[in-house]
Amino acid sequence: QVQLVQSGAQVKKPGASVKVSCKVSGDRLTELSIQWLRQAPGKGPEWMGGFDPEHAETIYAQNFQGRVTMTEDASADTAYMELRNLTSDDAAMYFCATASTDYWSGFPHWGQGALVVVSS
Amino acid sequence: QSVLSQPPSVSGAPGQRVTISCTGSRSNIGARYDVHWYQQLPGTAPKLLISGDDDRPSGVPDRFSGSRSGTSASLAITGLQAEDEADYYCHSYDNDLGGWVFGGGTKLTVL
Numbered sequence: 242q243v244q245l246v247q248s249g250a251q252v253k254k255p256g257a258s259v260k261v262s263c264k265v266s267g268d269r270l271t272e273l274s275i276q277w278l279r280q281a282p283g284k285g286p287e288w289m290g291g292f293d294p295e296h297a298e299t300i301y302a303q304n305f306q307g308r309v310t311m312t313e314d315a316s317a318d319t320a321y322m323e324l325r326n327l328t329s330d331d332a333a334m335y336f337c338a339t340a341s342t343d344y345w346s347g348f349p350h351w352g353q354g355a356l357v358v359v360s361s
Numbered sequence: 362q363s364v365l366s367q368p369p370s371v372s373g374a375p376g377q378r379v380t381i382s383c384t385g386s387r388s389n390i391g392a393r394y395d396v397h398w399y400q401q402l403p404g405t406a407p408k409l410l411i412s413g414d415d416d417r418p419s420g421v422p423d424r425f426s427g428s429r430s431g432t433s434a435s436l437a438i439t440g441l442q443a444e445d446e447a448d449y450y451c452h453s454y455d456n457d458l459g460g461w462v463f464g465g466g467t468k469l470t471v472l
Contacts (some may be wrong), residue, residue, distance in 0.1 A: 276461070285363050285450050286399075286407060288461040302460045336406055346413050347397035347452065351406035 243267040245337050245352035252358045253327050260323040261355045263337030270318040274340040276348060277311055277322045279333040286336070289322070294344050324357075332359045364389065365451050365464035372470040373441045381436045381467045383451030389462060391432035394454040398427055398436045401448045401466075410449070411436060438469070446471045 248262040265273060276291030290301035290311055299311050310323045320337060335355045338348040366384040373379040383396060390396055395414050399407035409418055411427040414434070424439045434453075438445055451464040 285367075285463040285465045286452075287463065290460070300460065303458060338406075341412065345395055345454070346416070347395075347399075347409045348407075349409045349412075349418060351408075354406055 243273070243339060243350045245339070245350055247335075247337060247352040247355040250356040250358070252360060254361055255328055255359060257327050258323055258325040259327060259331075259357050260321055261335050261337075261357070263320040263322070263352050265318040265320070269315075270313055270320060271315050274344055275311075275313070275320040276338045276340055277309075277335065278338060279331075279335045280354075281333040287333075289324075291340065294340075327357075327359045329359050331357065333357060363465035364455055364458070364462035365453060367449075367451060367464040367467045369465075370468045370470065372472055373438075374472045375441055375443065377441050378437065378439045379441060379469065380438075381449050381451075381469070383434045383436070383464050385432050385434070385453060385455075385462075387432060388457040389432075389453045389455040390429065390434055392456055394456075396427065396429055396434035397452040398425075399450045399452065400445075401450065403447075407450060441471055443471050445469060 244266045246264045253259050274292040274294045277289040278286045280286045289305050293300045312321045337352040339350040371379050398411040400410045401407045415427040426437045428435050448466045450466050455462045
C-alpha cells in the first residue's frame with residue numbers, strides 16, 4: 242500500500258520561501274506521478290502542479306508558474322515542492338498526492354498535509 | 362471562485378438519500394473529462410470516493426454513486442449514516458487551464 246509522509250508545519254515571513262517534502266513508501270517514487278495541492282481553510286483543494294506521465298514532464302498550474310518548483314530525489318523516494326515569495330494568501334495546508342496509474346482516474350493516495358503559516 | 366461549482370451545504374436525516382451537484386463547463390466536465398469525488402473528514406486529507414464518474418475504490422460502500430450529464434455531475438449517497446457527515450469535493454480536468462480543477466466543497470450534515 243502506497244503511503245506518503247510529509248514534512249512538518251512551518252512558519253515563514255512574507256517574501257520568504259518554503260520547501261515541503263513528501264516521502265514515499267510502498268512503491269518506488271519513479272513508478273508514481275506525484276501531484277502537489279494546497280487547501281486554504283474552508284476552501285476546496287487547489288492543484289499546484291505535478292508530474293504528467295503522458296508527456297514525461299512536470300507541469301505547473303498557471304497560478305503558480307514562475308513561483309513554484311517541484312523536484313524529486315529518486316534515491317530517497319522523496320518529492321519536494323518549493324514555493325517562493327510567500328504572501329499571506331499562501332497560508333494553507335499543502336498536500337502531496339499520487340495520480341492514479343492511468344493518470345486520469347483521480348488521486349488515490351494523499352500525504353497527511355503540511356501546514357504553512359505566513360506571518361511577519 | 363472555484364472552477365467547479367458545488368452547493369455550500371446539504372443535509373439529510375439518517376437513512377435518507379442526498380445528492381450533491383457539481384457544475385462545470387465545456388472545458389472540463391462538458392469536454393468529457395472524468396469527474397472524481399472525495400470525502401474529507403475534519404483534520405484529514407481528502408479520500409477518493411468515486412473515480413471515473415462512477416467507480417468506487419476498494420472499501421467504499423455502494424451507498425455512494427456518481428453520475429454525469431452534460432456539463433454537470435452528481436454524487437448520490439443513499440442510506441445516510443452519521444459517519445457520512447463530512448466535506449465532499451468534485452474534481453476534473455480543464456483543458457483551457459491545462460490542469461486539474463476542484464469544486465469549492467459541500468458540507469454534508471446528518472440531522
